[in-house]
Amino acid sequence: MKKNPLGRTGIEVTDLCLGTMTFGTQTSEADAHTQIDMALEAGLNFVDAAEMYPVNPVSKETVGRTEEILGNWNAVNPARRAEYILATKHSGAGFAHARDGAPISAQTIPEAIEGSLRRLQTDCIDLYQFHWPNRGSYMFRQNWDYAPSGHNTDEVLENMQGCLEALQRQVDKGNIRAFGLSNESAWGTAQWLRLAEQVGAPRVASVQNEYSLLCRHFDTDMSELSVHEDVGLMAFSPLGAGFLTGKYQDGAVPRGSRMDLVPTMGGRKYDRVFGAVDAYLEVARRHGLDPVHMALAWCRTRPFMMSAIFGATTVSQLAHILDGKDLQLGADVLKDISAAHRAHPMPF
DSSP: OOEEEOTTSSOEEESEEEEOTTBTTTBOHHHHHHHHHHHHHTTOOEEEOOTTOOOSSOOTTTTTHHHHHHHHHHHHOGGGGGGSEEEEEEOOTTOTTTGGGOOOOTTHHHHHHHHHHHHHTOSOEEEEEESSOTTOOSTTTGGGTOOSOSSOHHHHHHHHHHHHHHHHHHHHHTSEEEEEEESOOHHHHHHHHHHHHHHTOOOEEEEEEEOBTTBOGGGTHHHHHHHHHTOEEEEEOTTGGGGGGTTTGGGOOOTTSHHHHSTTTTTTOOHHHHHHHHHHHHHHHHTTOOHHHHHHHHHTTSTTEEEEEEOOSSHHHHHHHHHTTTOOOOHHHHHHHHHHHHHSOOOO
């Protein structure tokens, strides 16, 4: 499989990444372990988690369970830990199930990392990410009302610098190798980069934001920053939270699916989404392509794409995704995709 640089770290990751957010709720531990085996055997070397996972739903009782499931696999397969790049995330402000909702800070970072290391049963986290900014985010449909005002800039930057210095201490201890962001903006990413250079701390290597045929916020300012600063995109929800599979068309709600568990789909479920999905399904039909394979292959054509993170609730879903891992799209397909995008811009 194609590998891309993880920023300027010298680490390389495959352009597809196994997402694990359903491990422990929708996906059993046995199936989760099978999925890890299948992904590695298919050539993937990248697995993404978070201390707050699993989701669908998030609950106090299950927080950390995904990392524990990964840790149990690591314990049974100690020699194979070196075969993949392991990424996880530090939850932040407002998440009551971790540190009583405390914001990310120099004080919370050591505790959060130690907790993840313990659950993951590993000596080092390859990519440690901040799940969302303390000041808020445009992601997850918050762009409709997020206001960038109302924050003291000096306090924001002081917190960032303290966090970077704390991360450097974790690098020095050997607990983490690289640093990434998630749900971050162009201004925020630029400040992390500037401050890291100023204080000699870990440079941002990646940013994990939502990106798919249905959600293309990254195409403007973030894409330019990403390309010029070598901060690759880790795209989450590259299948549009499952919409791009077509399984939710015509009012269908498969039992046990995300929509069955979260009816609003995190604010993504609007009438205009289904028309956009129809347009992309038609492109796939016209060219004899599987829509899942087409959506992932398109993500991997983007110049800023480091890795597209997909999730599979079941082993059979993972097998289907992996069947298309080497698909490359021709110019005629890309032209039709662009036409569909112009006809259905930003459906959510």
